[in-house]
Amino acid sequence: xxxxxxxxxxxxxxxxxxxxxxxxxxxxxxxxxxxxxxxxxxxxxxxxxxxxxxxxxxxxxxxxxxxxxxxxxxxxxxxxxxxxxxxxxxxxxxxxxxxxxxxxxxxxxxxxxxxxxxxxxxxxxxxxxxxxxxxxxxxxxxxxxxxxxxxxxxxxxxxxxxxxxxxxxxxxxxxxxxxxxxxxxxxxxxxxxxxxxxxxxxxxxxxxxxxxxxxxxxxxxxxxxxxxxxxxxxxxxxxxxxxxxxxxxxxxxxxxxxxxxxxxxxxxxxxxxxxxxxxxxxxxxxxxxxxxxxxxxxxxxxxxxxxxxxxxxxxxxxx
Numbered sequence: 210x211x212x213x214x215x216x217x218x219x220x221x222x223x224x225x226x227x228x229x230x231x232x233x234x235x236x237x238x239x240x241x242x243x244x245x246x247x248x249x250x251x252x253x254x255x256x257x258x259x260x261x262x263x264x265x266x267x268x269x270x271x272x273x274x275x276x277x278x279x280x281x282x283x284x285x286x287x288x289x290x291x292x293x294x295x296x297x298x299x300x301x302x303x304x305x306x307x308x309x310x311x312x313x314x315x316x317x318x319x320x321x322x323x324x325x326x327x328x329x330x331x332x333x334x335x336x337x338x339x340x341x342x343x344x345x346x347x348x349x350x351x352x353x354x355x356x357x358x359x360x361x362x363x364x365x366x367x368x369x370x371x372x373x374x375x376x377x378x379x380x381x382x383x384x385x386x387x388x389x390x391x392x393x394x395x396x397x398x399x400x401x402x403x404x405x406x407x408x409x410x411x412x413x414x415x416x417x418x419x420x421x422x423x424x425x426x427x428x429x430x431x432x433x434x435x436x437x438x439x440x441x442x443x444x445x446x447x448x449x450x451x452x453x454x455x456x457x458x459x460x461x462x463x464x465x466x467x468x469x470x471x472x473x474x475x476x477x478x479x480x481x482x483x484x485x486x487x488x489x490x491x492x493x494x495x496x497x498x499x500x501x502x503x504x505x506x507x508x509x510x511x512x513x514x515x516x517x518x519x520x521x522x523x524x525x526x527x528x
Contacts, residue, residue, distance in 0.1 A: 233293055233469050237268040240296045240459070241286050243279030243303055244366060245391035249331055249412035250457055252493045254298045257328065257459075260480040261473075275391050278367045279303035284315035287322065291464035293473065296325065301455045302367035304509055305516035310367065312527045318513070322460040323470055324505035326477035329490070329497035331455040332434045333368055335376070335443065336414060336423035337406040338399050346426045346446035349406075353382035360384040363399055363407040365392030368455045371516070372408035372429050374523035379448050399423065410455070411436060411494020429453040436494055453519065456512070457495075458505055474502050 240258055244250045254271050262269040274282035283303040289295035297303070304318040316322075335346070341360070343349035353360050362373040362384050370388065377384055387404050389395040392413055398404045400422055408429060415437075417423045427443045428434050431452040443451040459477060461470060480486045481499040490497040 233472065234265050234267040236294060237270055238265070238294050238296065239270045239272050240298050241282045242271055242273050242298050243275070243282035243300065244273070245275050245393055246273055247413060248365070248392045249410035249493060249495065250298055250300055252412045253328060253457055253490060253495050253497075256486065256489050256493075257298075257477065257480055260483065260486050261476055264476045264479065278307055278310065278370075280307060280311065280315060283307075283318070286460070287316040287462060289462050291323070291462040291466075293461060293465055293469035295462065296473075297322070297460045298328070298457060299460050300331075300366070300368075300457050301512060301516060304458070304460075305512040306367040306371060306520065308513060309517045309520045310370075310525065310527055319509065321463050323463050323465045324502045324509065325459040325461055325470055326474045326499050326502065327505045327508065328457040328459060328477070328481070328499065329495055331368070331410045331412075331457065332436055332494050332496065333372060333408050333410050333429040333453065333455060334414060334418075334437065334440060335372070335406065335408055335426045335429070336399070336418060337426060338402055338404070338423065339421075340402045341405050341424070343426070344424065346441070346443060346448070349426060350380045350382055350447065353380070353384055357383040358385065360405040361387050363387050363389055363395035363404040365389045365395040365407075365409075368410075368429075368453060369395070369408045371519055371523060371525065372453045374525050375451065375453060375519060376443070376448065378523045379451060408453075415494050434496075436491070436496070456508075458509075470502055474499075 240254055242251050242254050258269040258271050279302040286295055286297035343352050364370045395407055399407050418425045427441050427446045433442055478499045481497050487497050
């Protein structure tokens, strides 16, 4: 009888513990993605989620919250319980550009989030539809100058907006911006000839280039990409100083216990170091690398400055 009483008492103490005192994780984890299924961020997140699920022994669910260049997703996670069960796969849209694109945000990219782990960098490329006669960037610029206002560019995310406006500003051309809520519908309209071009990350765009639906002209990074070594950078192709680099990183709400953040960071770093996982991510056109939470915190601060300069130079007014 005494043994039974002790067992029942121990069970009562365990069940009475708060969730934070129970071993983490003790229930499914949700990673919120700011963009639609089929986007580059979504593809990368689902690969990471699969490996993270195996490592943690709990389900890792990917939830897409699309809208307002990632504002809806970021605000949702910022308000979530800081217990490690709701995470954000953030990008330069949510954490670098939005503070300069919106007069008012429902979240603060620094104060409202605990940095968990950098995931890596995207490679964006400028693609044109089959109806656009230009085969090189100089030809595109020349065509735009002789046909002002005729060309249009689609955007499904903040990088697409800033990349397009930066091209307009630095090349001195008149092309109309056509915004979309996410990348997939923007792709459809470029494929259908309703929009002339777009800046797109490799994950959703590379296959279209390979089969000839799009014509790729250049990448947005300062140097050529190892994933597309035959494609020049915009800077190399005639737009000096052009460099628009995008990233993805995992964040938790501010106040998430350090031991949980450190556990998640350690697991993400293992995933990125896993040759199989790294190869699967590379197929999507994403350069995967990671580091400690402190390095991500410093990176966010520097990128806030960099994207502020890009947006100001491009002449984009906050909405």
